[in-house]
Amino acid sequence: MTKEEFSQKVLELEAVLFHVSYGILKNVQDCEDVVQEAVLKAYANRSKLKERQYFKTWLVRILMNECYTFLRKRAREMPYNEAISEDAEAASAFIKEEYLDLYESMSQLEERDRICVQLFYMEGYSIKEIAKVFRIPEGTVKSRLNRARMQLKKSLGGQW
């Protein structure tokens, strides 16, 4: 894959990269750093990607690993809840007003469920693609989505 092809594919996924990293890190500057790290890592390892159609699952997986590595490092410097704290104002800069309740409810989900919901409903990933991101069976993705839907229904009072 040439630099141009790689860059093109990364730019196509720009929004996904931001949304996924922000969903985990809750801080734009951290997202910038971690996404940069993930992109560099992906570029260095692009020869290892055998099938190009899996680029978007492969890159998101690298990004998630980078996010968790970042949080582990950060956790040694400050408590976890401080490391990922986010104020409501910050969220409103990236979330459309009519979806703030949904976003707030999604924040209450377990992280692995939340990322499944985000990839499936917001980013348009298929069940199969999400399974590849997490390296889990498709059935597990479905059950995570089911569990998340139930919880969202409960917290949003039937709006979901």
Next chain:
Amino acid sequence: MKKIDMYREVPEQFHNKLCDTLEQLEEKKIVKFSVKKYVAACAVALLATSTITVGAMELFEWYQAASERFETSRELENKLTSQGVAIPVEDSDEQLDMKMSALQAVKTDENFYLLAALEWPEELEWNEDILFEESKIIPAQEFGGCTVNFAGEPDENGIIYVEIDVLGKSNAEYVEDVTVVLKNLIQTEKTETTDILVEAEWELTFSLPTNEDTRSFLTAELLPVNGHNLSLERLEINAFAAKLYTEEEQGRHASYYSDMELAAVQYEDGSRIEQYGDFLRNCTAKDEEGKFYFNLSLNNAVDVDKINGLVFEEKGREFVLALGEKVNNQMAENENLTQADKATLVDLLQQESEMTVEDFRILYVRHDNVILSDSKKIYLWDAQCDNAKMIMNLTDYDYNEEKGGEIAMMPGGVVVAVHPMADSNIVYMLDMDNYDVQEVGAEGIWPVPGYEDYKNSFFKVSDKNDLPEGVYATEGYEAQGRAFVLYSADGSVENMELLDINKD
């Protein structure tokens, strides 16, 4: 499905930084290391981290790289250190002004882990495609070799940590000292040609920790794997692995096409240490006495004193296997669910009730799990329990035997390759892990590697003598000294059995 458009535009600063990153992608050129230019500048930093003596065991603190590798808490590290499972080690070797120092060793179940530090020269730009050309362990005959990885990248002091996994054997405990030899740093990127960046050989000699803290547990609970209830003879758990002993034939049969994996270890206080283990089917092993067990590595180390259950996941369902007292009743509920999912081959053939055993042919057999085809569909049939599922509808893929369509199994029974017609330029690959079907170009793929051998593993049942009275599928399948045929006393699919005519 229509996407939920929840987000506003990506922040401008994020977009700009991403564009900058992409523009600079190839500016990070690999700078070859010149030994002559190098001036030792980081030895002081290493000194600060390598002055630990074995006598100061109580003071020994794990290095951060080791803590990150095993995800250990300080409390667990202290415990493993006091038990002698983890020990500090001391040896160093300096080549071309690059000093490598052994720091700590851990006995991880059957294997050993060594952490070393290497002084990394400023002139040598780090990238993830740098690795050691060769690694070996002495005495070689006592071990199964070693694997070497860098943990992260050089830190601000110019130190990079090197993780060496020594694949051990039970007799390794009689070895007093081992030597790890790491040769040449090489670069393998882009063109796949290998450049030697640093030509040198480092040797580190040290003692291995021999202690381990393994506990045995008994459990009355059954482990429901792929609809089978496995009884466990015993469980052995230490900080880095769990071994589940069970009866071999049932264990292999139940797990072969199961997606069950160890998802977490549960502590008495309800907290869980998540694991990212392999599927059970990939973890089969035998101990020195020939007893069969599932050997599950715990990538996140656990405190054995706190465990009260093992959490398994299969097809999105969770099973908590209690150690000692029962953890909860989730197990029974899930067991029922699994039973409810069961279907026989006859259930799957509702619309084709006139079919007989002669309509089927075996594609593959492993541990009484049979992959079958009736030329229209491919099924996975559990011949012990008559449990079946349809895994590929061949008609969806234009498969036509009359036009030369062929089916082959890849070695190990993990992928079914379907070439729909003689002149087709497509091959469909059915992944038995998740039943995904991928379309690939036939050129260079079909016939798949080993196809001739695979075809030779079939025989005509009519060529065999002294078979019991009854109706048989036309072809049998022979592998590893066993010869399988599909048999039914009255020809019906309902009474179909898998016979090993070499054995039976």
